[in-house]
Amino acid sequence: MKNIFFKKENHIRINDILILLDKRKQKKNYKINDINELDNAKKNDISFFNSIKYLNSIEISKCDLIITNKKFVSKIPKKKTIIEVDNVLLAVAKVTSLFYPKALEDHFDNDVELIDIKKFKRLKIGKNILIGRNVKIGKNCSIGHNTIIEKNVVIGDNCHIGSNVIIKNSIIGFNTNILDGAVLGKKGFGFFPSKVNNIRYPHKGAVIVGNNVEIGCNNTIDRGSLSNTIIGDGTFLDNQVHIAHNVKIGKNCIITGQVGFAGSSSIGNRVLIGGQAGISGHLTVGDNVQIGGGSGVIKNIPSNSKVMGYPAKSIRNFLKDNKLND
Numbered sequence: 001m002k003n004i005f006f007k008k009e010n011h012i013r014i015n016d017i018l019i020l021l022d023k024r025k026q027k028k029n030y031k032i033n034d035i036n037e038l039d040n041a042k043k044n045d046i047s048f049f050n051s052i053k054y055l056n057s058i059e060i061s062k063c064d065l066i067i068t069n070k071k072f073v074s075k076i077p078k079k080k081t082i083i084e085v086d087n088v089l090l091a092v093a094k095v096t097s098l099f100y101p102k103a104l105e106d107h108f109d110n111d112v113e114l115i116d117i118k119k120f121k122r123l124k125i126g127k128n129i130l131i132g133r134n135v136k137i138g139k140n141c142s143i144g145h146n147t148i149i150e151k152n153v154v155i156g157d158n159c160h161i162g163s164n165v166i167i168k169n170s171i172i173g174f175n176t177n178i179l180d181g182a183v184l185g186k187k188g189f190g191f192f193p194s195k196v197n198n199i200r201y202p203h204k205g206a207v208i209v210g211n212n213v214e215i216g217c218n219n220t221i222d223r224g225s226l227s228n229t230i231i232g233d234g235t236f237l238d239n240q241v242h243i244a245h246n247v248k249i250g251k252n253c254i255i256t257g258q259v260g261f262a263g264s265s266s267i268g269n270r271v272l273i274g275g276q277a278g279i280s281g282h283l284t285v286g287d288n289v290q291i292g293g294g295s296g297v298i299k300n301i302p303s304n305s306k307v308m309g310y311p312a313k314s315i316r317n318f319l320k321d322n323k324l325n326d
Contacts, residue, residue, distance in 0.1 A: 003204060005206055009099050009101065012098060014031075018083070021083060021095070031044070035092070035095050035096050036226055037057075038054055038061040040226075041062060043063065049066050052072075058076055064081055067085060067091050068083075068084060114129065120141075122140050124141070125143050129148075131149050134151055134152045136155065137155045141155060141160065142159075143161045143165075146163055147165040150166075163181075165178055165181065166184070167185060170221075171207070171209070173211035176210075177213075179217040182219045183221070185207045187245075188203050188223065188225060205224020206228045206229070207229045210233035211233045213237075222245040229245060229246060230249065232249055232250045234252040235252060236254050238259075241255055249267045249271075250270070253270065256275040260279070262279060262280050265284075265285070267279070268288070268289065270287055271287070276293055277291050279291075283301075285297065286304070289303065292307065292308030294310075295312040309321075
């Protein structure tokens, strides 16, 4: 799918990447189409492999050009071309910025204007609403006071946007409610610590919100880095929920107040999470899982589980351990 929020440089060749990463140029200077995660990368793209968690993905990925380090070279199929580096994620950040030079930015949209009600059908509006270029808003929607919707955002029919909401780099389905103070589509908190200065990771992805979703007051939902951040159909988010970059939340989930999701965690369908729980990054939570309030999830949770505590464990073991400690 074409990226409608960040313009891609279309004339990147293999030697441009090799020079950027301080590698030797090669004779055949062929074109590289894009940078993507292994699951989404196509034959002429570049991707990366830096964790055994993605062993299945590297084996089936269509991508022929892979950034990795010495530790993982032996895990990559021989038919693929390898660029070996010391720091994989730092190299990926540099290459992503080469393709998407604006993806590091999170400036406000300077081209927004006061909404022209004539451009949108059956739209109920408050005061001081700012709209960017090429914004699409469906029928029978409403937008509250002081809300800003930046360029290229898409909003489906029958959606209700509260006051003081900021929406950028996002595509929203129909029958969805976004309550006061929510911020969707800002860049994620991705960076590399350094003795001199921290190095930011570019975020070229979007926020994709499904149909019949509710997003509570003061939620923050970061756009994806290489892939998109996704909220599935029918999912409800309580107030003050934070969803980091690349998080995938399934359908018909209930997420209560002050829950936080670290980057690239994947949540199944019909998951219930109690208040102030935390989900660590790059984890998978299955379908029909129940997570108790205040829990800390630091490993994968299989489907149909009920867990609680820190680290989160089965409800039975949690109650047993706490009874023994009384």
